[in-house]
Amino acid sequence: MRLIPLGRTGLTVSEFCLGTMTWGSQNTEAEAHAQIDLALDHGVTFIDTAEMYPTNPVAAGTVGTTETIIGRWLAARGGRERIVLASKITGEGSSAVRGGEPVTPDSLRRALEGSLSRLGTDYLDLYQIHWPNRGSYHFRKMWDYVPPRGGNAVREEMLAILETAQALVAEGKVRHFGLSNETVWGASQWLSLADRHGLPRIASIQNEYSLLCRQFDTDWAELSALEDMPLLAYSPLAAGLLSGKYAGDVTPDGSRRERNPTLGGRITPTVFETVAGYLGIAARHGLDPCQMALAFCRTRPFPVIPILGATSLDQLRTNLGAAQVTLAPEVLAEIGLAHRAWPAPF
Numbered sequence: 001m002r003l004i005p006l007g008r009t010g011l012t013v014s015e016f017c018l019g020t021m022t023w024g025s026q027n028t029e030a031e032a033h034a035q036i037d038l039a040l041d042h043g044v045t046f047i048d049t050a051e052m053y054p055t056n057p058v059a060a061g062t063v064g065t066t067e068t069i070i071g072r073w074l075a076a077r078g079g080r081e082r083i084v085l086a087s088k089i090t091g092e093g094s095s096a097v098r099g100g101e102p103v104t105p106d107s108l109r110r111a112l113e114g115s116l117s118r119l120g121t122d123y124l125d126l127y128q129i130h131w132p133n134r135g136s137y138h139f140r141k142m143w144d145y146v147p148p149r150g151g152n153a154v155r156e157e158m159l160a161i162l163e164t165a166q167a168l169v170a171e172g173k174v175r176h177f178g179l180s181n182e183t184v185w186g187a188s189q190w191l192s193l194a195d196r197h198g199l200p201r202i203a204s205i206q207n208e209y210s211l212l213c214r215q216f217d218t219d220w221a222e223l224s225a226l227e228d229m230p231l232l233a234y235s236p237l238a239a240g241l242l243s244g245k246y247a248g249d250v251t252p253d254g255s256r257r258e259r260n261p262t263l264g265g266r267i268t269p270t271v272f273e274t275v276a277g278y279l280g281i282a283a284r285h286g287l288d289p290c291q292m293a294l295a296f297c298r299t300r301p302f303p304v305i306p307i308l309g310a311t312s313l314d315q316l317r318t319n320l321g322a323a324q325v326t327l328a329p330e331v332l333a334e335i336g337l338a339h340r341a342w343p344a345p346f
Contacts (some may be wrong), residue, residue: 001043024065
């Protein structure tokens with residue numbers, strides 16, 4: 001497992017990040033702790049979570065459970081300095097978390113304090129805004145996306161949040177801040193405001209990215225590369241679709257689809273044809289399809305750190321093996337042709 005810089009933060013992280021959103025719903029605490037142990041044994045030093053986790057579904061009764069599970073692992077194992085730990089404040093509209101309130105200077109501080117308490121740590125290495133208050137085109141919303149209005153008001157809101165972020169950094173509670181489910185315009189405003197006012201620079205962006213979801217490849221790719229803002233790619237296996245376990249439109253027992261039949265809108269009339277195309281590429285070249293999909297993310301011309309999520313140790317062990325996979329030029333060429341044939345299956 002290679003170690004790489006996290007943008008301009010000065011932090012060094014593993015080239016893959018361990019995701020946690022199933023811990024406390026699909027995974028027990030013991031299973032979650034075993035996943036952390038396995039990931040660390042394979043050289044993973046980067047763990048991502050969120051105050052709203054676990055998901056599938058998000059529920060008021062389980063909000064914060066994942067952070068508590070991680071906190072108990074830290075209490076039992078020690079070694080906080082061994083990991084780079086990231087969490088997120090929930091955006092406006094999720095009624096299960098703090099009544100669905102927006103991200104404000106006050107809610108930023110309160111949400112952070114809650115996360116620190118559950119995690120049993122004095123600081124977070126990376127604290128991310130889970131999605132912007134104004135909404136965005138993510139979560140399969142781009143087909144009917146309506147851009148917001150009132151740019152000046154949005155910038156004033158961002159500035160106030162950045163000022164609180166500066167205070168939290170000064171207090172030693174957060175080292176760096178990041179974004180999630182954000183747009184190129186939004187990221188450019190955060191960067192510009194931070195630069196003009198001497199406030200904390202946004203370090204990273206966590207958006208969806210996989211062989212099946214490549215919105216990031218255009219304007220976002222340019223901003224990421226030129227501003228050295230790495231993409232923390234969530235759902236790099238497209239919620240398990242790229243593993244092939246749902247091929248033929250099946251729903252295995254205990255799978256994510258059993259709890260979420262549409263996989264968050266990813267089940268469409270063309271998705272299984274598309275998946276079959278990528279499974280065929282993997283089979284022709286003797287590759288595990290999950291490892292191929294994850295290794296592909298690491299080939300991009302902008303900085304990418306895929307977030308690995310798994311519900312079993314075997315799945316996680318397979319995914320971790322992607323660190324040892326280098327895709328041949330002919331594999332990448334076939335992937336390119338497949339993307340032209342099926343550019344946006346969901």
